[in-house]
Amino acid sequence: MTAQAEETGRTTFTEEWEQWHARHEEALADPHGFLAVTSLRWLDATPTRFPDAPGAWSSTDAGVVVDLDEGEELTLDGQVLRGRHDFGVVAERGGLFPAAGDAVIEIAKRGGHDILRPRHPENELRLAFTGTPAYAPDPRWAVTGRYLPFDAPRPTTVGAAVEGLQHVYDAPGEVEFELDGTTHRLTAFNGHAPGSLLVLFTDATSGVTTYAANRSLSLPAPDAEGSVPVDFNRASNLPCAYTDLATCPLPPAGNRLPVAIEAGEKIPSGR
Structure with a gap:
């Protein structure tokens, strides 16, 4: 790839991320949003x-x-x-x-x-909302993962942002991916769109530059071979990052990455 083509690709990557982030912010600040x-x-x-x-x-x-x-x-x-x-x-x-x-x-x-x-x-x-701080988009954090479905969905109990509350989700499988030569796996839940996935996770930035309790990452439906894009630049805050009036689920116990995912949304201003 030529330097010009690489620069064009990076510009497109950044523009697409900015459009995604703007849509996410717009939904959050909707007159009847969280x-x-x-x-x-x-x-x-x-x-x-x-x-x-x-x-x-x-x-x-x-x-x-x-x-x-x-x-x-x-x-x-x-x-x-x-x-x-x-x-x-x-x-x-x-x-x-x-x-x-x-x-x-x-x-x-x-x-x-x-x-x-x-x-x-x-x-x-x-x-008073003026936007959510976020890391600058970086292609380094956009990798290709592999979906590993379970033989049958596994009921998975997780905690919640509200003390004493629990949520139970059916986990259809795991997503495996590699970062800097190390392989990681995260339990996935069903997303909103048919076949899509939702991953809740924490990492080494949690409680430092990113919200301590959780972040979420929406993934499209895997292809026929199980390949699925995993772009941590689109890791977003759940409503509990902004307000104590949310009942957001916490990540499953195994979804705590030992690495610092310096991508996606950071701790909201004032929190």
């Missing part, structure tokens, strides 16, 4: 009112219920909700987002518990 969360409420059988959400909320065997007073309403999928409304049982890691004026009220289940997480665009954390 920076807009104003509280984390753990629901129980007692109907309870909260200052940042209309109605009295409770968790029952039949699911989450809200009792709205006269003059209070929510909107879900174009339907206006008034009085008493039963949202039904929310799936683990699922969620509903009824609107309340310019806010949305997230209804979710985490670790088997029903929660409420109001999201208000005017939240101070969102308004």
